[in-house]
Amino acid sequence: MSVDRSAIGGPAARRSGRGAVLAVVAGAALLVGWKLLTVIGGYPPFVLPPPELVAARFVGAWADGTMLPHTVTTLEEVLLGFTVGASAALVVGYALARSTLIEEAFSPYLVAAQATPILALAPLIALWFGSGILSKVVICSLIVFFPVAISTMVGVRSVDGQLLELCRALRASRRQILIRVEVPGALPSIFGGLRVGVTLAVVGAIIGEWAGGDTGLGVLINLARGSLFDTPLLFATLATIAIVGVSLYVLVVVIEGRLVGDRD
Amino acid sequence: MKRFLLLSLALVPFLAACSAGATAAPSAPPAPSATSSTPPTKLTVGLGYIPSVQFAPFYLAQQAGYYAAAGLDVTFENKIDPDLITLVGQGSVDIGIADGTSVIPAVSQGIPVRYVATIYAKFPNIVFTKASSGIHSAADLRGKKIGTPGKYGSSWIMLQALLGSAGLTTSDVNVQLYPDYGQAAALAQGAIDAATGFVNNEPVQLGLAGVSTTVLTVDNVVPLPGNGLIAGVATIAAKHDALARFIAATLRAMTEITADPQRGLAASAAIVPDLGKDPTTQLAILTATIGTWSDAYTAAHGLGAIDPTAWQKTVAFMASMAGSPISGPAPAVSQLVDASLLAP
Amino acid sequence: MDATATIDTADRSGHRAGPAIPPAALQAIDVSFSYPPSDGRTTNPPVLEQLSLTVRPGEFVALVGANGSGKSTLLRLLAGLLPPTAGRIEVGGERLTAPDRRIGLVFQEPRLLPWRSVIDNVAFPLELAGWPIAGRRARAREMLDLVGLEGVDDERPHRLSGGMRQRAAIARALALEPGILLLDEPFSALDALTRERFNVALQEIWRQTGTSVVLVTHSIAEAIFLADQVLVLARAAAGIVGRIEIPFARPRLLGELDAADVSGLAATVRELLEIDDGGAR
Numbered sequence: 001m002s003v004d005r006s007a008i009g010g011p012a013a014r015r016s017g018r019g020a021v022l023a024v025v026a027g028a029a030l031l032v033g034w035k036l037l038t039v040i041g042g043y044p045p046f047v048l049p050p051p052e053l054v055a056a057r058f059v060g061a062w063a064d065g066t067m068l069p070h071t072v073t074t075l076e077e078v079l080l081g082f083t084v085g086a087s088a089a090l091v092v093g094y095a096l097a098r099s100t101l102i103e104e105a106f107s108p109y110l111v112a113a114q115a116t117p118i119l120a121l122a123p124l125i126a127l128w129f130g131s132g133i134l135s136k137v138v139i140c141s142l143i144v145f146f147p148v149a150i151s152t153m154v155g156v157r158s159v160d161g162q163l164l165e166l167c168r169a170l171r172a173s174r175r176q177i178l179i180r181v182e183v184p185g186a187l188p189s190i191f192g193g194l195r196v197g198v199t200l201a202v203v204g205a206i207i208g209e210w211a212g213g214d215t216g217l218g219v220l221i222n223l224a225r226g227s228l229f230d231t232p233l234l235f236a237t238l239a240t241i242a243i244v245g246v247s248l249y250v251l252v253v254v255i256e257g258r259l260v261g262d263r264d
Numbered sequence: 265m266k267r268f269l270l271l272s273l274a275l276v277p278f279l280a281a282c283s284a285g286a287t288a289a290p291s292a293p294p295a296p297s298a299t300s301s302t303p304p305t306k307l308t309v310g311l312g313y314i315p316s317v318q319f320a321p322f323y324l325a326q327q328a329g330y331y332a333a334a335g336l337d338v339t340f341e342n343k344i345d346p347d348l349i350t351l352v353g354q355g356s357v358d359i360g361i362a363d364g365t366s367v368i369p370a371v372s373q374g375i376p377v378r379y380v381a382t383i384y385a386k387f388p389n390i391v392f393t394k395a396s397s398g399i400h401s402a403a404d405l406r407g408k409k410i411g412t413p414g415k416y417g418s419s420w421i422m423l424q425a426l427l428g429s430a431g432l433t434t435s436d437v438n439v440q441l442y443p444d445y446g447q448a449a450a451l452a453q454g455a456i457d458a459a460t461g462f463v464n465n466e467p468v469q470l471g472l473a474g475v476s477t478t479v480l481t482v483d484n485v486v487p488l489p490g491n492g493l494i495a496g497v498a499t500i501a502a503k504h505d506a507l508a509r510f511i512a513a514t515l516r517a518m519t520e521i522t523a524d525p526q527r528g529l530a531a532s533a534a535i536v537p538d539l540g541k542d543p544t545t546q547l548a549i550l551t552a553t554i555g556t557w558s559d560a561y562t563a564a565h566g567l568g569a570i571d572p573t574a575w576q577k578t579v580a581f582m583a584s585m586a587g588s589p590i591s592g593p594a595p596a597v598s599q600l601v602d603a604s605l606l607a608p
Numbered sequence: 609m610d611a612t613a614t615i616d617t618a619d620r621s622g623h624r625a626g627p628a629i630p631p632a633a634l635q636a637i638d639v640s641f642s643y644p645p646s647d648g649r650t651t652n653p654p655v656l657e658q659l660s661l662t663v664r665p666g667e668f669v670a671l672v673g674a675n676g677s678g679k680s681t682l683l684r685l686l687a688g689l690l691p692p693t694a695g696r697i698e699v700g701g702e703r704l705t706a707p708d709r710r711i712g713l714v715f716q717e718p719r720l721l722p723w724r725s726v727i728d729n730v731a732f733p734l735e736l737a738g739w740p741i742a743g744r745r746a747r748a749r750e751m752l753d754l755v756g757l758e759g760v761d762d763e764r765p766h767r768l769s770g771g772m773r774q775r776a777a778i779a780r781a782l783a784l785e786p787g788i789l790l791l792d793e794p795f796s797a798l799d800a801l802t803r804e805r806f807n808v809a810l811q812e813i814w815r816q817t818g819t820s821v822v823l824v825t826h827s828i829a830e831a832i833f834l835a836d837q838v839l840v841l842a843r844a845a846a847g848i849v850g851r852i853e854i855p856f857a858r859p860r861l862l863g864e865l866d867a868a869d870v871s872g873l874a875a876t877v878r879e880l881l882e883i884d885d886g887g888a889r
Contacts, residue, residue: 046375047354123444131441162719169689169713170733171706180735184723212443214415226346227416228589229370263722264766 057232081140093152136208143204151193155186310360320528364489384490411447464552487574670831673841712781
């Protein structure tokens with residue numbers, strides 16, 4: 001009896017690399033457009049530096065040790081903040097999914113907290129928690145919390161009721177249902193939230209640094225802009241931030257591939 | 265047209281470099297009068313981020329009609345320092361008030377601005393402590409907790425210069441960061457021993473609250489240039505006479521406010537109503553501000569005069585700093601300063 | 609007919625299921641059921657009223673009825689998934705109050721966990737019951753053999769056809785060696801030809817395991833082919849309107865049943881179904 005492989009390519013198509021080629025082409029087009037813009041617009045380098053100048057500054061900043069300590073600090077803040085925020089969100093999201101009462105009681109406050117711009121809260125948080133790493137971790141956790149909590153709630157609720165009836169018929173305990181069915185069933189949705197959360201964590205770390213900090217890529221942006229008047233360095237720092245964000249996102253996607261796997 | 269202007273702006277640093285070394289003779293300033301046949305020249309003027317009584321000269325010149333009489337149509341914009349310098353360099357803002365020490369790294373990065381008139385002859389960033397603290401000089405700061413908003417900007421440069429005068433570096437003191445500018449409150453509560461601030465701000469506020477302070481200034485250590493007017497190189501070329509008349513009208517207002525501070529207060533309140541709300545505080549701030557407008561050099565050379573020796577020493581100091589903000593070779597004074605808009 | 613054949617439960621895992629076939633296997637005694645009211649209503653109309661049935665050990669019973677006759681509800685009551693509003697369900701003489709390991713259940717949909725391989729799906733009940741890994745893989749393999757699924761142990765369910773998934777579901781239902789197997793229209797999603805093959809396969813599985821079977825179906829032909837006894841349910845709450853013994857010898861082959869006998873039985877069933885139809889013809 002043979003397996004039905006008539007379904008579309010699935011993983012094979014994903015690994016074909018066509019997407020990667022397109023990404024490179026798009027990147028090249030972006031660079032060319034940027035260069036054209038600086039040439040045609042005639043912008044001075046302190047307003048819009050051309051890509052080759054930014055690239056040179058990027059390489060220089062890494063080579064002379066400027067970029068590394070700031071990157072390490074921001075990365076620490078992101079990883080800690082993401083871990084704390086996502087962990088809390090998984091628990092809360094599960095509670096929201098399992099209890100309509102909890103959801104009705106707490107969602108209004110969750111949504112209100114989410115709607116308050118973190119940019120406004122960040123200085124207050126820096127006031128309460130100091131300008132060390134703690135306030136950055138708090139800000140990151142807050143910004144990560146909502147998307148992960150909601151995606152967890154949605155994911156747990158989306159677990160097929162028919163599977164839950166199956167579990168009842170097989171006399172599964174509450175804990176067994178949670179671990180063997182609800183969590184695996186909710187994982188695709190949870191990972192959707194984690195993807196969003198990890199990129200937001202980077203934003204949170206930068207905002208936290210703007211509210212007060214000694215090192216970090218956000219601090220370096222401020223230094224480049226307000227103290228050094230070094231616009232190419234500013235762009236190089238932005239590029240580093242983008243690379244950090246993309247790398248973390250890819251990491252989450254890879255982990256997702258291992259844990260969620262091939263389902264449909 | 266904009267494209268031509270931007271392109272020419274890009275060429276200007278080359279032209280400026282070519283003509284470096286040739287000092288331009290200051291031209292005779294035109295009398296501050298307007299011919300009725302030509303329309304007034306529009307000028308966008310960038311002031312600091314928050315409207316403040318320290319900008320009283322500008323408010324008075326506007327309100328008393330000095331700018332109008334000089335054939336100028338002046339609009340004020342409130343921008344923070346980094347943005348202002350870039351905007352002036354681009355020509356989007358014609359003239360603005362900016363910290364002198366920021367001009368040096370900006371010019372070293374190729375931003376085409378020039379410092380054209382001194383407003384604060386004495387450097388306004390200072391270190392202040394409680395009078396009861398026993399701290400009377402830079403040497404007394406060793407090992408003390410010093411609050412500052414961040415490890416960058418004019419306060420940081422001032423602090424390093426001050427400590428340097430006693431042979432100290434920032435690692436010889438305990439720096440505490442107050443990114444929310446709460447260092448004055450922290451000092452009042454005894455959380456720190458000293459703090460950086462502005463001579464016309466924190467010590468004045470503390471004094472009004474009954475806390476007397478000792479102020480350490482950097483003027484006798486390194487003559488850092490205080491806030492002054494900056495303009496883009498292209499703007500100076502295109503609107504030379506208008507800018508000169510603007511400066512003359514502003515300096516005139518400064519002279520009058522020095523003699524009668526109440527006129528400055530009234531003009532500020534007229535233009536920015538919020539500034540009329542607490543006359544006692546505002547007068548104290550204005551008085552302290554007036555105190556910075558003149559020093560020995562301006563007494564000898566006139567209000568607004570720029571001291572090239574002070575700039576030279578400052579460039580040398582900043583180039584020697586650990587983590588110097590100057591990029592590449594240190595700029596020459598002629599690349600930083602243009603005195604041609606001042607009356608001779 | 610020989611209905612007491614059992615599979616060899618000689619055990620490689622250290623777990624021995626007890627005597628898997630209880631006496632007087634499964635009984636419904638005067639069972640009534642209505643769904644609990646949702647807010648605002650005081651009572652729902654009864655789906656079943658005072659219904660009784662008996663399944664003898666090793667017997668194959670088919671429940672035939674149109675949609676809405678309550679046959680799926682009855683099956684869930686027999687499985688212990690729903691509590692009777694009145695009356696009781698008994699397994700081996702003991703009252704049934706909750707799902708029981710002596711009862712295996714196959715739903716209309718395969719309901720396999722999409723993130724697990726086929727063999728891990730079949731092993732799922734064993735895992736829940738605390739079996740060690742080696743033992744459960746061995747048992748799962750046995751069950752997959754029994755239902756005729758080869759070479760797909762490590763595939764994800766979405767790669768299998770509908771029929772293969774349903775076979776896996778049957779294998780899973782049999783993993784704990786239940787004495788009773790309940791199936792709720794298990795083949796209704798399959799095409800007619802596949803369905804016939806699965807009927808043959810189910811008969812074979814039943815013969816090898818010797819479990820009592822209750823099969824809910826809306827296919828008269830399927831019921832007659834497979835069952836020892838066909839129970840006909842009419843519209844909700846009307847109860848069992850007919851019990852028909854199917855006398856054909858085992859093993860039954862598709863082509864060998866006497867056409868006249870089959871169509872005669874089928875006609876009887878149809879009559880019983882249409883009696884409550886209002887008699888329109």
